[in-house]
Amino acid sequence: MAGNLELMPELALDWHRGGKGAVIATVVETWGSAPRAVGSQMVVSGAGDMEGSVSGGCVEGAVVVEAMELVGSGAAKLLDFGVSDDEAFAVGLACGGRIRVLVEPVSGALPVEVLEELVAARAARRPVAYVADLEGGARRLAPAGEFAERFRMDRSGVEEDGRHFVHVHNPPLRLLVVGAVHIAQALVPMARIAGHDVTVIDPRPAFGAAARFPDTNLVEEWPDEALEALGLDARTAVVTLTHDPKLDDPAIRAALASEVYYLGCLGSTRTHAKRVARLTEAGFTEAQIARIHAPVGLDIGARGPGEIAVSVLAEVTQRLRRG
Numbered sequence: 001m002a003g004n005l006e007l008m009p010e011l012a013l014d015w016h017r018g019g020k021g022a023v024i025a026t027v028v029e030t031w032g033s034a035p036r037a038v039g040s041q042m043v044v045s046g047a048g049d050m051e052g053s054v055s056g057g058c059v060e061g062a063v064v065v066e067a068m069e070l071v072g073s074g075a076a077k078l079l080d081f082g083v084s085d086d087e088a089f090a091v092g093l094a095c096g097g098r099i100r101v102l103v104e105p106v107s108g109a110l111p112v113e114v115l116e117e118l119v120a121a122r123a124a125r126r127p128v129a130y131v132a133d134l135e136g137g138a139r140r141l142a143p144a145g146e147f148a149e150r151f152r153m154d155r156s157g158v159e160e161d162g163r164h165f166v167h168v169h170n171p172p173l174r175l176l177v178v179g180a181v182h183i184a185q186a187l188v189p190m191a192r193i194a195g196h197d198v199t200v201i202d203p204r205p206a207f208g209a210a211a212r213f214p215d216t217n218l219v220e221e222w223p224d225e226a227l228e229a230l231g232l233d234a235r236t237a238v239v240t241l242t243h244d245p246k247l248d249d250p251a252i253r254a255a256l257a258s259e260v261y262y263l264g265c266l267g268s269t270r271t272h273a274k275r276v277a278r279l280t281e282a283g284f285t286e287a288q289i290a291r292i293h294a295p296v297g298l299d300i301g302a303r304g305p306g307e308i309a310v311s312v313l314a315e316v317t318q319r320l321r322r323g
Contacts, residue, residue: 006041006052008024008041008042008043008051008052009024009041009115009118009119009122009169010119010122011043011051011052012024012043012106012115013106013112013115013116013119015043015045015049015106016106016107016112016115020045020046020047020049021045021046021047021071021072021105021106022043022044022045022046022071022105022106023043023044023045023067023068023070023071023103023104023105023106024041024042024043024103024104024106024110025041025042025043025044025052025054025063025066025067025101025102025103025104026039026040026041026054026101026102026104026165026167027039027040027041027054027055027099027100027101028078028100028101028102028132028134028157028158028165029098029099029100029157029158030097030098030099030100031097031098032097032098035055036053036054036055038155038156038157039156039157039167039168040052040053040054041054042054042060042063042064042067044063044064044067044068044071045071046068046071046072048068050064054099054101055081055099055101059081059099059101062079062081063079063101063103066079066103067103070103070105070108071105072105072107072108073105073108074105074108074109075105075108075109076102076103076104076105076108076109076110076132076137077102077103078100078101078102078103078134079100079101079102079103080098080099080100081098081099081100081101082097082098102132102134102165104132109137109139110139111139114130114139114140114141117141118130118141118169121141121169122169122171125171125231125233125235126171127143127144127151127168127169127170127171127234127235128141128142128143128144128169129141129142129143129144129146129147129150129151129166129167129168129169130166130167130169131164131165131166131167132164132165132167133163133164134158134163134164134165135163136163142166144170147166147168150166150168151168151170152321152323153321154168154170155168156168170235171233171235172195172196172197172235173194173195173196173197173235173236173237173320174196174197174198174199174230174235174236174237175187175191175196175197175198175199175236175237175238175239175316176198176199176201176226176227176230176232176236176237176238176239177198177199177200177201177239177241178201178202178223178238178239178240178241178242178247178248178251179200179201179202179207179240179241179242179243179244179247179248179266180200180201180202180204180207180208180209180212180213180218181207181241181242181305182305183241183266183305183308183309183312184200184213184241185212185213185305186305186306186308186309187239187309187312187313188200188213188216190309190310190313191313191316194313194317196237197217198216198217199216199217199218199219199226199230200213200216200217200218200219201218201219201221201223201226201227201251202218202219202220202242202247203220203221203222203223203247205220208220222247222250223240223247223248223250223251223254224250224251224253224254227251227254227255228254232254232255232258232259232260233258233259233260234259234260234261235261236258236260236261237260237261237262237263237264237316237319237320238251238255238260238262238263238264239262239263239264239265239266239296239312239316240252240263240264240265240266240296241266241296242266243266243267243271245275245278248265248266248275249275249278249279252265252275252279252292253279253282253284256279256284256288256289256291256292261319261320262293262315262316262319262320263291263292263293264292264293264294264296264297264312264315264316265292265293265294265295265296266294266295266296267294267295267296268295269295272292272294272295275292275294276289293315293319296308296311296312296315297311297312297314297315298311298314298315298318299311300314
């Protein structure tokens with residue numbers, strides 16, 4: 001999830017249902033130096049359990065104290081921490097800055113039904129925004145279309161009115177790689193670092209071996225069947241790397257029939273021309289086929305698997321952020 005959300009809403013709901021009480025603290029604004037981004041969260045229970053982070057040093061300790069006092073109460077609290085350069089290190093900042101943290105008790109300022117709806121949306125990979133009125137106290141969920149630019153950039157924050165905080169809950173980015181080849185071996189760890197959940201799909205056991213892709217979700221099925229089972233949505237990118245139409249084409253057809261934000265296919269211009277002919281014969285329109293990025297990756301003069309992987313991830317990122 002965007003903004004280092006991890007599983008904080010889910011944990012808060014579990015603690016509340018378990019009778020421990022729960023308070024969610026969320027970074028709503030930062031100025032200057034801040035070790036945690038807007039949208040970062042921490043959950044505190046009435047029993048003193050704590051998960052997540054909103055800053056560090058004295059700031060974090062102060063937030064925990066405030067949260068413990070609010071367990072079981074109805075009101076939210078907006079905490080404001082401003083520090084000078086001389087005091088910065090003690091509170092977990094690299095230099096002077098300011099942090100505002102919204103602290104909300106579950107079943108009080110944060111209605112349980114809103115939290116339950118949020119957790120359900122996240123489980124279903126449905127993008128939603130949690131909107132908090134910092135002055136009036138209202139809480140609601142809003143569809144992604146209401147804050148399209150924020151969702152495109154994964155950017156939570158306070159609106160221009162200075163009153164409403166919009167917390168973007170985007171489904172995790174996914175990269176589905178068809179073909180457990182050398183380029184995939186370089187691409188997988190890079191994509192993980194960039195924040196993608198990565199799955200490698202290849203029905204050939206010798207290619208998709210765990211020894212070649214340690215700690216990677218490997219699916220040993222035909223690509224079209226695998227993609228159908230995994231589900232394709234607007235937070236998913238698909239890259240085909242096998243160079244074999246028997247494997248690549250079924251995956252391409254499945255991706256073109258979905259809302260994936262990126263579809264890239266390995267192969268030369270000549271190879272792609274043959275691919276276009278096959279897709280046209282299969283009934284795909286010119287506009288649909290134009291969604292394919294081929295040859296895959298930005299044209300940076302890449303040579304070798306590692307550099308090609310860099311170009312692929314760069315193009316995936318460009319498509320995600322610039323549309």
